[in-house]
Amino acid sequence: MDKKRNLIIFGTRPEAIKMAPLVKEFQKNNSVFETKVCVTAQHREMLDQVLEFFEIVPDFDLDLMKPNQNLYSLTADIITQLKPVLEDFKPDYIYVHGDTSTTMSASIAGFYSGAKICHVEAGLRTHNKRSPFPEEINRQVTGRIADYHFAPTIQSKENLLNENIANDDILVTGNTVIDALLSSSEIVKNIDNTEISNLKKIIDSSKKIILVTGHRRENHGQGFINICEALKDIALSHTDVQIIYPVHLNPHVQKPVRDILSGIDNIKLIDPLAYPAFVWLMTQSYLIITDSGGVQEEAPSLGKPVLVMRDSTERPEAVEAGTVILVGTDKEKIVNEANNLLNDNERYNSMSALHNPYGDGKACERIVTFIQSL
Ligand code: UD1
Numbered sequence: 001m002d003k004k005r006n007l008i009i010f011g012t013r014p015e016a017i018k019m020a021p022l023v024k025e026f027q028k029n030n031s032v033f034e035t036k037v038c039v040t041a042q043h044r045e046m047l048d049q050v051l052e053f054f055e056i057v058p059d060f061d062l063d064l065m066k067p068n069q070n071l072y073s074l075t076a077d078i079i080t081q082l083k084p085v086l087e088d089f090k091p092d093y094i095y096v097h098g099d100t101s102t103t104m105s106a107s108i109a110g111f112y113s114g115a116k117i118c119h120v121e122a123g124l125r126t127h128n129k130r131s132p133f134p135e136e137i138n139r140q141v142t143g144r145i146a147d148y149h150f151a152p153t154i155q156s157k158e159n160l161l162n163e164n165i166a167n168d169d170i171l172v173t174g175n176t177v178i179d180a181l182l183s184s185s186e187i188v189k190n191i192d193n194t195e196i197s198n199l200k201k202i203i204d205s206s207k208k209i210i211l212v213t214g215h216r217r218e219n220h221g222q223g224f225i226n227i228c229e230a231l232k233d234i235a236l237s238h239t240d241v242q243i244i245y246p247v248h249l250n251p252h253v254q255k256p257v258r259d260i261l262s263g264i265d266n267i268k269l270i271d272p273l274a275y276p277a278f279v280w281l282m283t284q285s286y287l288i289i290t291d292s293g294g295v296q297e298e299a300p301s302l303g304k305p306v307l308v309m310r311d312s313t314e315r316p317e318a319v320e321a322g323t324v325i326l327v328g329t330d331k332e333k334i335v336n337e338a339n340n341l342l343n344d345n346e347r348y349n350s351m352s353a354l355h356n357p358y359g360d361g362k363a364c365e366r367i368v369t370f371i372q373s374l
């Protein structure tokens, strides 16, 4: 019997982290599947950090990233440069993840090629097409195109049912981010990691660590200025706190962050961390302040309270579980909520209970079993 041909396509750091366990799971089943990996390299260094850690060597690398790239040319380049890959490999199934430009463009190209499109992390919605921008539209378009929808939670399945997607084409799997988190937490325990040793040298373990990440396009400009002003305020008014901020490589993030936050003693601006070091740093943190989607999913599993610098979230489960509070990019609100958590133990304890709304680490197994059964 001919093997089913799978092509797993991704391009940015979070897609790579969340697709790596799926690549591994398909590779375990290589008597049934021929699985290849194509990276658009929408990200470069931040993607390569993940590929290296999970030991994934792409079969196709489009190497597309340009400094300060724009959505128009990025989208067009992904679609046109995937054409020869799809014509060469002729996949039966194409797997895309989440909501990036790579996701949407690869779905369109894959649809043109005639392959079945499988959407991992399907059904997340804010129903506000400008927030997150352009991710909400990326995932809605991908949802229209996809043949099979791997929804992380019941709520995300319900969103798809409300859009008249057939029940049989949706599988609730849990989020593959938890598969990645559980496997890497084990690996982190057993590796001699230089990056973690270097982090230990800059962390002041007598202080409460606040871990910060941020990159959302809708926060660029005034949003980031407000965020940085808030962080400065928190650092200057709490000498018992140390803020560690691995700064995203996007120039629209680098500039305000470095302009406003450089030179403050208890703020450390560092380069993006490889995934195991970042997981380790999350475990050492008292509080996380972020606008990241993935970090919102990982933190509840580690029992870390999160202030999310967004007005709405497509990940309501952790808000309902009480681990996440939305603070937007309003300086006062960020500072007030951080002060509450730094000063009020009862509030802190109620937010730092362990929750696992996003999965049990078996999402990829479920996806592979589903595809096998087709
Ligand atoms: C992208 C995704 C976003 C996702 C985020 C994860 C889109 C439109 N945006 O946003 O959904 O949440 O990735 O981090 O798909 N850069 C580097 N090296 C890297 C990565 C980025 O130098 O390894 C710089 C480059 O100048 C690049 C810029 O950052 O042009 C922006 O990258 P891009 O992928 O367009 O946007 P992100 O803000 O990273």
Ligand code: UDP
Pocket: 013, 014, 017, 213, 215, 246, 271, 272, 273, 274, 275, 276, 278, 279, 291, 292, 293, 294, 295, 298
């Ligand atoms: N992450 C990482 N190194 C860092 C910051 C984040 O490996 O310095 C990981 C984090 O654990 C999560 C993912 O990157 O799994 C989130 O990526 P990002 O915030 O860039 O994108 P989003 O999830 O918002 O799409």
